[in-house]
Amino acid sequence: xxxxxxxxxxxxxYGSRDxxxxxxxxxxxHSQALAVGLAAVAGFVDALGYLHxxxxxxxxxxxxxxxxxxxxxxxxxxxxxxxxLIGTFLLGTMLGAxxxxxxxRRRPPVVLGLVTVLLVAAAGLAHLGKPFAAVPMVLAMxxxxxxxxxxxxxxxxxxxxxxxxxxxxxRLTAALMGGDRLGWLPYATLxxxxxxxxxxGAFTYEALRLAGLxxxxxxxxxxxxxxxxxxxxxxxxxxxxxxxx
Numbered sequence: 195x196x197x198x199x200x201x202x203x204x205x206x207x208y209g210s211r212d213x214x215x216x217x218x219x220x221x222x223x224h225s226q227a228l229a230v231g232l233a234a235v236a237g238f239v240d241a242l243g244y245l246h247x248x249x250x251x252x253x254x255x256x257x258x259x260x261x262x263x264x265x266x267x268x269x270x271x272x273x274x275x276x277x278x279l280i281g282t283f284l285l286g287t288m289l290g291a292x293x294x295x296x297x298x299r300r301r302p303p304v305v306l307g308l309v310t311v312l313l314v315a316a317a318g319l320a321h322l323g324k325p326f327a328a329v330p331m332v333l334a335m336x337x338x339x340x341x342x343x344x345x346x347x348x349x350x351x352x353x354x355x356x357x358x359x360x361x362x363x364x365r366l367t368a369a370l371m372g373g374d375r376l377g378w379l380p381y382a383t384l385x386x387x388x389x390x391x392x393x394x395g396a397f398t399y400e401a402l403r404l405a406g407l408x409x410x411x412x413x414x415x416x417x418x419x420x421x422x423x424x425x426x427x428x429x430x431x432x433x434x435x436x437x438x439x
Contacts, residue, residue: 217349217361218349218350218358218361218380218381218384219365219377219380219381220431221342221350221380221428221431221432222425222427222428222431224424224425224428225342225424225428225431225432226380226383226384228302228341228417228420228421228424228428228432229341229342229350229352229384229387230383230384230386230387231387231413231417231420232306232338232341232352232417233352233353233355233384233385233387233388233391234387234388234390234391234394234413235338235391235410235413235414235417236253236335236338236352236353236388236391237253237387237388237389237390237391237392237393237394237395238391238392238394238395238398238406238409238410238413239252239253239313239331239334239335239395239407239410240252240253240254240335240353240392240395241391241392241393241394241395241396241399242331242395242398242399242404242406242407242410243328243331243332245396245399246399246403246404247328249261250275250276250279250328251279252279252328252331252332252335253283253332253335253338253353253354254353254354255279255280255283255354256354256356258276258279258280258283259276259280261273261275261276262276262277262280279328279332282328282329282332282333282336283332283333283335283336284336285333285336286312286332286333286334286335286336286337287336287337287339287340288336289308289333289336289337290305290308290309290336290337290338290339290340290341291340291343291346293305293308293337293340294340294341294343298433299429299430299433300433301340301341301343301432301433302341302421302424302429302432302433303418303421303422305337305338305340305341306338306341306414306417306418306421307418308337309334309337309338309414309418310411310414310415310418312330312331312333312334312337313330313331313334313407313410313411313414314411315330316328316329316330316331316334316404316407316411317404317405317407317408317410317411320403320404320405320407321405327404327407331407334414335353336353338352338353339351339352339353341421341432342432344434350384355384355385355388358381358384358385359381359385361381362378362381362382362385365377365378365381366378395410
């Protein structure tokens with residue numbers, strides 16, 4: 195009897211250079227659900243940060259980049275704050291990428307465990323009244339993007355939605371012109387997850403202020419557990435072997 199080949203993720207040429215550009219629609223529903231949950235937590239944290247830090251973002255670096263650019267012309271202090279947040283986010287992406295690479299096939303739960311620890315640190319600093327709670331918050335948001343990564347490239351952006359909205363519009367256009375009728379749905383759901391999370395974050399901030407970070411940390415811990423329990427096929431899709439050079 196011939197042995198059954200190992201499960202391979204769907205998407206472009208498994209193990210090829212194009213695998214790093216695998217869009218969200220090529221992941222199974224378990225992976226898509228995890229991505230939506232992570233986007234919701236990112237939106238939640240971003241809303242807390244935006245409201246507490248006076249219009250700066252914890253995860254949306256396009257917004258901070260615009261604030262940096264405007265600050266160069268009108269407010270050097272604002273530019274310095276935005277630059278610090280952008281640099282911290284960059285360090286977070288590097289930390290998440292390094293941890294993910296070391297974790298190999300266990301990347302999703304290991305990276306999410308790191309994000310959970312950073313959010314707990316942010317909540318603890320906020321509880322103690324320390325002014326640097328923003329640092330682990332932003333590091334966590336940068337690191338989160340290393341969960342869905344192939345061959346060094348992010349395959350699903352979790353803390354930013356411009357590209358997702360572009361794909362949403364493209365797939366919706368294709369559906370209206372006779373293509374895949376539901377190809378737009380995963381992108382709409384991902385965007386909706388971030389918006390729902392941000393809405394929850396805004397309401398939570400009114401009641402708890404930055405103590406709402408404990409809610410985010412608890413949610414991230416739950417998603418870490420969900421990543422540990424993913425089916426084998428979903429784990430293989432999220433963390434495939436690296437393509438040969």
